[in-house]
Amino acid sequence: MKNILLLGAGRSAPVLITYLRNQARQQGWQLSVGDAMADHLQHLALPGILRVLPITVADENGMQQEIMAADLVISLLPAALHPVIARWCLQYKKHLITASYASPEIKALDGAAREAGLLFMMEAGLDPGLDHMSAMAAIQKIKRAGGVLTAFKSYTGGLVAPESDTNPWHYKFSWNPRNVVLAGQGTARYLEQGQVKFIPYHQLFKRVEPLQVLSLGVFEGYANRDSLPYRDAYGLSGIPTLLRGTLRRQGFCQAWHQLVALGLTADDYVLENSEQLTYRQFLESFLPATPCPQTWEQRVADYLGLAADSAELDRIKWLAFPPEAILLPQATPAQVLEKLLTRKWQLAPDDKDLVVMQHILEYQSGGKHHRLTASLVVRGEDARDTAMAKTVGLPVGIIAKRMLQGQIAQRGVVIPTHADIYEPVLAELEHFGIRFVEEEEVIS
Amino acid sequence: MKNILLLGAGRSAPVLITYLRNQARQQGWQLSVGDAMADHLQHLALPGILRVLPITVADENGMQQEIMAADLVISLLPAALHPVIARWCLQYKKHLITASYASPEIKALDGAAREAGLLFMMEAGLDPGLDHMSAMAAIQKIKRAGGVLTAFKSYTGGLVAPESDTNPWHYKFSWNPRNVVLAGQGTARYLEQGQVKFIPYHQLFKRVEPLQVLSLGVFEGYANRDSLPYRDAYGLSGIPTLLRGTLRRQGFCQAWHQLVALGLTADDYVLENSEQLTYRQFLESFLPATPCPQTWEQRVADYLGLAADSAELDRIKWLAFPPEAILLPQATPAQVLEKLLTRKWQLAPDDKDLVVMQHILEYQSGGKHHRLTASLVVRGEDARDTAMAKTVGLPVGIIAKRMLQGQIAQRGVVIPTHADIYEPVLAELEHFGIRFVEEEEVIS
Numbered sequence: 001m002k003n004i005l006l007l008g009a010g011r012s013a014p015v016l017i018t019y020l021r022n023q024a025r026q027q028g029w030q031l032s033v034g035d036a037m038a039d040h041l042q043h044l045a046l047p048g049i050l051r052v053l054p055i056t057v058a059d060e061n062g063m064q065q066e067i068m069a070a071d072l073v074i075s076l077l078p079a080a081l082h083p084v085i086a087r088w089c090l091q092y093k094k095h096l097i098t099a100s101y102a103s104p105e106i107k108a109l110d111g112a113a114r115e116a117g118l119l120f121m122m123e124a125g126l127d128p129g130l131d132h133m134s135a136m137a138a139i140q141k142i143k144r145a146g147g148v149l150t151a152f153k154s155y156t157g158g159l160v161a162p163e164s165d166t167n168p169w170h171y172k173f174s175w176n177p178r179n180v181v182l183a184g185q186g187t188a189r190y191l192e193q194g195q196v197k198f199i200p201y202h203q204l205f206k207r208v209e210p211l212q213v214l215s216l217g218v219f220e221g222y223a224n225r226d227s228l229p230y231r232d233a234y235g236l237s238g239i240p241t242l243l244r245g246t247l248r249r250q251g252f253c254q255a256w257h258q259l260v261a262l263g264l265t266a267d268d269y270v271l272e273n274s275e276q277l278t279y280r281q282f283l284e285s286f287l288p289a290t291p292c293p294q295t296w297e298q299r300v301a302d303y304l305g306l307a308a309d310s311a312e313l314d315r316i317k318w319l320a321f322p323p324e325a326i327l328l329p330q331a332t333p334a335q336v337l338e339k340l341l342t343r344k345w346q347l348a349p350d351d352k353d354l355v356v357m358q359h360i361l362e363y364q365s366g367g368k369h370h371r372l373t374a375s376l377v378v379r380g381e382d383a384r385d386t387a388m389a390k391t392v393g394l395p396v397g398i399i400a401k402r403m404l405q406g407q408i409a410q411r412g413v414v415i416p417t418h419a420d421i422y423e424p425v426l427a428e429l430e431h432f433g434i435r436f437v438e439e440e441e442v443i444s
Numbered sequence: 445m446k447n448i449l450l451l452g453a454g455r456s457a458p459v460l461i462t463y464l465r466n467q468a469r470q471q472g473w474q475l476s477v478g479d480a481m482a483d484h485l486q487h488l489a490l491p492g493i494l495r496v497l498p499i500t501v502a503d504e505n506g507m508q509q510e511i512m513a514a515d516l517v518i519s520l521l522p523a524a525l526h527p528v529i530a531r532w533c534l535q536y537k538k539h540l541i542t543a544s545y546a547s548p549e550i551k552a553l554d555g556a557a558r559e560a561g562l563l564f565m566m567e568a569g570l571d572p573g574l575d576h577m578s579a580m581a582a583i584q585k586i587k588r589a590g591g592v593l594t595a596f597k598s599y600t601g602g603l604v605a606p607e608s609d610t611n612p613w614h615y616k617f618s619w620n621p622r623n624v625v626l627a628g629q630g631t632a633r634y635l636e637q638g639q640v641k642f643i644p645y646h647q648l649f650k651r652v653e654p655l656q657v658l659s660l661g662v663f664e665g666y667a668n669r670d671s672l673p674y675r676d677a678y679g680l681s682g683i684p685t686l687l688r689g690t691l692r693r694q695g696f697c698q699a700w701h702q703l704v705a706l707g708l709t710a711d712d713y714v715l716e717n718s719e720q721l722t723y724r725q726f727l728e729s730f731l732p733a734t735p736c737p738q739t740w741e742q743r744v745a746d747y748l749g750l751a752a753d754s755a756e757l758d759r760i761k762w763l764a765f766p767p768e769a770i771l772l773p774q775a776t777p778a779q780v781l782e783k784l785l786t787r788k789w790q791l792a793p794d795d796k797d798l799v800v801m802q803h804i805l806e807y808q809s810g811g812k813h814h815r816l817t818a819s820l821v822v823r824g825e826d827a828r829d830t831a832m833a834k835t836v837g838l839p840v841g842i843i844a845k846r847m848l849q850g851q852i853a854q855r856g857v858v859i860p861t862h863a864d865i866y867e868p869v870l871a872e873l874e875h876f877g878i879r880f881v882e883e884e885e886v887i888s
Contacts, residue, residue, distance in 0.1 A: 187713055192733045195725075196717065198777075200707035202646035207732065263644035269631055273640065281639075288651065289636040333642075 002029045002404050005066050007055075007085065008076035009035035011175060012099065012125065014384050016076070016393030017044060023401050024049050034066060057081050068092045074400055075100075076392075082106060086120060093118060097400055099125025099392050107413050114412035121408075123415040124399050125392035127156040130376075130429075131244075131357060132233070132415060133395065133422035134436055138359050138374050139234055140419060147363035147370065149239050152230075155211060155221035156357045157247030158388050161379050162216070164351035168315045170249035172345045174353035174380070174388040181265055181338045183246065188223040190243040191231070199223055205257035211247065213358055213375050214437060220253055221245040221358075233417060247356055255315035258304050259337065262286045267334035274331040280323040282336050296321065319344060353380040355387040357436075362443070369444040374436045394432055398425045446473040446848050449510050451499075451529065452520035453479035455619060456543065456569070458828050460520070460837030461488060467845050468493050478510060501525050512536045518844055519544075520836075526550060530564060537562060541844055543569025543836050551857050558856035565852075567859040568843050569836035571600040574820075574873075575688075575801060576677070576859055577839065577866035578880055582803050582818050583678055584863060591807035591814070593683050596674075599655060599665035600801045601691030602832050605823050606660070608795035612759045614693035616789045618797035618824070618832040625709055625782045627690065632667040634687040635675070643667055649701035655691065657802055657819050658881060664697055665689040665802075677861060691800055699759035702748050703781065706730045711778035718775040724767040726780050740765065763788060791827040798823055799831040801880075806887070813888040818880045838876055842869045 004020060006013070017033060021044065024031045031050045033041055038054035045052045055062050057077065067073055067088045072095045075085050079100035086109055089096040093116050102122035113120045123129050135154055142149060160172040173180065188199040199207050208220040227244045231237050248256075259265060263286045271277065271285070280296065287299050297317055300306070306313045319340065326336050347353060357376040362369065380386035399416065402408050408421060416422050429435070448464060450457070461477060465488065468475045475494045477485055482498035489496045499506050501521065511517055511532050516539045519529050523544035530553055533540040537560055546566035557564045567573050579598055586593060604616040617624065632643040643651050652664040671688045675681050692700075703709060707730045715721065715729075724740065731743050741761055744750070750757045763784065770780055791797060801820040806813065824830035843860065846852050852865060860866050873879070 187707065187710055195733070196729055197732070198707055198710075198729055200646075200705075200710060200730075202644075203705060203707065261644075261647060263631065263642055263647065266631055266642075266644060285640055285642055286644075288641070289639070 003070045004031045004072050005070035006033045006074045009033050009041055012389050012392040013076050015389040016397050019397035021050050095119045097121045097124050099396055110413040119411055120413045124396050129395050131156050132417050135359050136417050138361055142363050147365040149363045151241035151362035153243045153360045155245045155247040159354045161352035161354040168318050172347045174386045177338050177342045181334050190223050190227040192241050194240040205253040208253045213356055218250045219247050220250050221247050222253055251311050255312040258312050264337045265334050267332045270330045275329040277326055278323045279321040279340055283321040347383040349383050351383050353386045355391045368442050371441050371443050373439040376436045395425055398428050446515045448475045448516050449514035450477045450518045453477050453485055456833050456836040457520050459833040460841050463841035465494050539563045541565045541568050554857040563855055564857045568840050573839050575600050576861050579803050580861050582805055586807050591809040593807045595685035595806035597687045597804045599689045599691040603798045605796035605798040612762050616791045618830045621782050621786045625778050634667050634671040636685050638684040649697040652697045657800055662694045663691050664694050665691050666697055695755050699756040702756050708781045709778050711776045714774050719773040721770055722767045723765040727765040793827050795827050796824045797830045799835045812886050815885050815887050817883040820880045839869055842872050
């Protein structure tokens, strides 16, 4: 009897739990779902099949007992906890699957994991995860047909479906709000026409590329932190243009740029008096004083050089920055903004979210220059079974199933860029309606 | 026989050395000048009066010997070295004077220094130093006359004199170029009309205030990192408006803002291929690629939204970013920019630099609202005896003299905000032509 231990049952977990519960029932496996707040999961318990386990990483003994009893550990815990989980997996010789980036600390365990005959599969969710798998499938298809890649660009976004889109930002949170608020901090690095290019954070949201996605209309993409490692990871050495980015509805970035320009996303200092401030006062502390009284909207517009009827100002007005107490002591500006946005951009229970991914590959073949666009659109069911939970959870679940079935040969710290890993995952995802649409054109 | 040990004989030291050498001769003291590169100082040696000493902090034994033999240590070494120098001063019971900020590490030695009967006088140069002394003199003058301060703003700049101003930035380096390149990074914090205000780095050089300084024309000021501690330091608790800033010639900041916007001042990552780059390629890596060939000047203008005849673009063109190898391995963007600017903004041997300081104090008195503006302008003699070296060195020298004469009673870690310290210094500075000009007006 195989035991799966799933750690972390937050926003991205519901679809994975359903998938693994079905698999466990069919295959005669057992699933333990461990989470700090396990009460809301008790209704999922199924004697002999699914056990709900209130546990935190702080309970080191309990955690080690559970890992010892498992055949496979899946972690959807925050990425920062993965090094300790991975070391326990090494100690008790257990395979590990996560949807988080393979950090340098995790990569350092590669040799030891190989030696112990273990698979540490990282980046097995949506982004990172499905992005790698579908990118590699498209790249390999072109390479097998003799094409020479000249450009690879890839964008992913967790958004809101048009039918649930009720705000001028055209955005709601389907995953960790903090990551959205801090997105892009630092300097973005990518390849363009053979040159390494840098975009500082305060320019990032002005440097967007418009993207048409199937019949959904125009989106926009901004560059992720560092695209250069994907030359090696995707087997694209020598490619002149390479960029991985994030996708938003048109107009989002230009308005978000204004919040960055104000300084509201700073996370490197604390507002000493944040507990005494209202959201309005918080905003005021980033605006110069004016000699004559003016509305806050006028002052924002004047300071940022925005027209009174601009789309950016509309979006900022909608945030309202109400004169209500923030009630967060010693908060950074980013934490205050996150608290406000969490309220404004919350998915209502029946809202459907939307995951959109697009790869754009340009290549030379038969003396012509081609473009292959591969697009994915996934709708959520509601605020619980989100598109985000599907596209993070199902790849993880399918890889877990195949691992327990002995169908994955790789060992060590691995990301799913191997054809024998991603091909069956992509095939099974199609049964769940997760399918890329390809468009081909000759561009010159 | 009193012994003075001066550590560090860089750009700010020449005038201090001359002053102390004269004092030593008059008072029968001895002066030892220790520097890593002491050769260029040998011509100053004067048997029995001034000894030149090749020494670095790495030579711990030699350094401790010298400190042991001194009655007073003056350090113009980089601020990062002051904690170790201060601990040796504590160990060997020696007074210490520096022109650097009193860091938390230095402040932590206050109790021990007091107990040992030692003066650790920090911030005794220009900025910090003379700024505190002259600000306190002006504040005390208003308070003594019964005025109630409503605003205090203070700006200092190390610039180039009009007769030596040969470039469109109206700027040359009279002190550490690295500090100029990194100036303002982080978030500036100040008080305006009773509110704490924040300015993120990427807005800082757009938020300038025009300042008329005597007959020298218009300058502009931008906010320093954190003005709030000066409420306590200057005895200004409850003041609604408080800002300390840096002063530049008009137009400098708007053009510097463009370099910041490009990302050229970033110091938090390394250009891995910097050794293979030219300055032109360095600039290119911050510009998006364009489909058609264009001059680099056009591309900068398009990207930043600058008119072809704008003053910002003129200044950027003058920097030229030549297609020459940078020859700096593993450099940050800021280090590359510093190398280019060091060449472009170098003082020629006969150039005169200019130190400008202005305090603007607003206060209520006799039912009216007044403004007192106190301005200082100091010209350098040449590229060696700069205004910077005068205004850093002379306050340090005068305080050193008075300390050795037993005229300074304070002990512990002290900055020169006490009337019995700054009044004699300001008085003696007038003999050297360093004198504030006051302008008074009733504003309402």
